[in-house]
Amino acid sequence: MSDVEASDVExxxxxxxxxxxxxxxxxxxxxxxxxxxxVRLLAxxxxxxxxxxxxxxxxxxxxxxxxxxxxxxxxxxxxLRTKADGxxxxxxxxxxxx
Amino acid sequence: MPLxxxxxxxxxxxxxxxxxxxxxxxxxxxxxxxxxDPARLYGAGRRVRLQLDQARESMATLLGCxxxxxxxxxxxxxxxxxxxxxxAAGRRRVGQHTVASAxxxxxxxxxxxxxxxxxxxxxxAPSLVAVDPLGRxxxxxxxxxxRGDTALACLQSANHEVGTLQPVEEVAAVCRxxxxxxxxxxxxxxxxxxxxxxWSVLTGSAHKWGGPGGVGVMAVRTGVRWRVPGxxxxxGDARVAGFPYVPGxxxxxxxxxxxxxxxPAEDARLAALTARIRATVPAVVADVEVVGDxxxxxxxLVTFSCLxxxxxxxxxxxxxxxxxxxxxxxxxxxxxxxxxVLVAMGALxxxxxRVSLPRGVAALDVxxxxxxxxxxxxxxxxxxxxxx
Numbered sequence: 001m002s003d004v005e006a007s008d009v010e011x012x013x014x015x016x017x018x019x020x021x022x023x024x025x026x027x028x029x030x031x032x033x034x035x036x037x038x039v040r041l042l043a044x045x046x047x048x049x050x051x052x053x054x055x056x057x058x059x060x061x062x063x064x065x066x067x068x069x070x071x072x073x074x075x076x077x078x079x080l081r082t083k084a085d086g087x088x089x090x091x092x093x094x095x096x097x098x
Numbered sequence: 099m100p101l102x103x104x105x106x107x108x109x110x111x112x113x114x115x116x117x118x119x120x121x122x123x124x125x126x127x128x129x130x131x132x133x134x135d136p137a138r139l140y141g142a143g144r145r146v147r148l149q150l151d152q153a154r155e156s157m158a159t160l161l162g163c164x165x166x167x168x169x170x171x172x173x174x175x176x177x178x179x180x181x182x183x184x185x186a187a188g189r190r191r192v193g194q195h196t197v198a199s200a201x202x203x204x205x206x207x208x209x210x211x212x213x214x215x216x217x218x219x220x221x222x223a224p225s226l227v228a229v230d231p232l233g234r235x236x237x238x239x240x241x242x243x244x245r246g247d248t249a250l251a252c253l254q255s256a257n258h259e260v261g262t263l264q265p266v267e268e269v270a271a272v273c274r275x276x277x278x279x280x281x282x283x284x285x286x287x288x289x290x291x292x293x294x295x296x297w298s299v300l301t302g303s304a305h306k307w308g309g310p311g312g313v314g315v316m317a318v319r320t321g322v323r324w325r326v327p328g329x330x331x332x333x334g335d336a337r338v339a340g341f342p343y344v345p346g347x348x349x350x351x352x353x354x355x356x357x358x359x360x361x362p363a364e365d366a367r368l369a370a371l372t373a374r375i376r377a378t379v380p381a382v383v384a385d386v387e388v389v390g391d392x393x394x395x396x397x398x399l400v401t402f403s404c405l406x407x408x409x410x411x412x413x414x415x416x417x418x419x420x421x422x423x424x425x426x427x428x429x430x431x432x433x434x435x436x437x438x439v440l441v442a443m444g445a446l447x448x449x450x451x452r453v454s455l456p457r458g459v460a461a462l463d464v465x466x467x468x469x470x471x472x473x474x475x476x477x478x479x480x481x482x483x484x485x486x
């Protein structure tokens with residue numbers, strides 16, 4: 001898995017929510033968590049399969065793994081960026097200007 | 099130059115009727131004898147026949163082909179369906195496999211899927227070729243997908259959702275070398291610059307270039323093995339059955355002639371306006387991704403996705419503010435499937451807005467749109483509880 005202790009992984013269950021709510025929940029969890037920690041998002045909305053990787057790319061986070069979740073849906077494990085990773089805004093034409 | 103209604107920024111769905119088309123419909127569409135059967139030999143019939151033949155010749159000149167290669171259809175979708183089904187019928191002995199880019203218009207994908215229902219299901223499953231993050235198809239992957247039993251291949255001239263131009267000439271050369279006929283869906287690009295080259299069958303839709311609805315075009319190159327896929331009739335056009343609406347066809351041709359004539363200047367003006375949108379949106383709205391190729395693209399179309407919003411809510415708020423745009427997001431729609439184009443590109447699929455400028459659009463409309471957009475996005479984010 002990873003070098004982060006299980007207790008440090010924030011789990012967000014967004015199953016039953018439609019896009020863009022899983023990504024909004026993921027963003028909230030990212031705000032609560034310290035840089036470098038992992039967030040485990042559970043989602044069953046089909047759009048999450050595209051939008052979670054896109055969100056990671058735009059925000060400079062790392063999508064560590066994608067796997068079927070126990071009890072249904074998909075588990076997305078995201079490692080939050082650290083200061084050293086930069087803010088991710090240089091990729092594509094993303095902007096975080098405000 | 100047309101004068102589209104203020105706030106109408108959805109030309110990729112349908113271009114407002116061009117004045118040249120309006121004029122033809124107002125005269126020939128209400129002509130005392132314009133309803134006559136062009137297949138009949140009396141005076142009124144012959145006159146309509148002459149009008150139809152003239153329209154076919156003008157269309158051939160516009161498309162860069164021969165008049166006998168041109169057929170008028172009842173829609174762009176019908177043209178695509180006939181193009182695909184006719185090649186599949188003509189190449190039945192070769193096989194039923196098909197190849198297309200993963201970002202084709204749904205009419206192409208539906209036509210290819212339908213072959214599976216009428217043919218050999220597993221062998222006929224279309225190979226959908228991947229695109230890069232800008233939405234451009236991979237030429238080598240396209241070549242690699244062609245097989246000995248490939249009946250036909252399809253490639254759009256430009257993508258309808260993100261505006262990226264496809265490498266039609268390169269893919270056409272690959273298909274020609276492998277003797278696989280290529281359908282080019284030019285619905286989004288006809289009337290904008292030179293028509294595509296290298297196609298075996300070309301399709302288009304009049305209401306995308308300012309012609310009326312109910313008119314599509316299909317051109318089949320001489321020598322291409324295309325067979326009528328369904329029931330035929332005894333009328334003049336051996337490819338498309340049914341009585342044609344000649345005033346509509348004439349209006350469609352008049353519009354295409356007019357927009358083609360104006361294209362060099364108008365395309366440059368629209369490209370500058372969409373470039374302004376591409377540059378301004380990320381500067382005034384946080385967490386936005388502008389998608390599609392920034393350079394090799396349609397002049398009038400720009401697409402972006404706003405994180406933490408939903409496309410339908412954005413459309414609703416923009417409509418309230420007086421703007422008509424469209425969205426590749428379908429977050430809350432009945433299908434629940436995100437746009438296959440955005441998915442294939444790996445682009446953010448939610449909060450998507452496609453702006454497509456109609457010919458003659460006022461620059462002021464673009465400025466007004468850019469002025470209201472930040473407030474609209476923030477309102478939707480607030481509703482959903484996203485970041486502010």
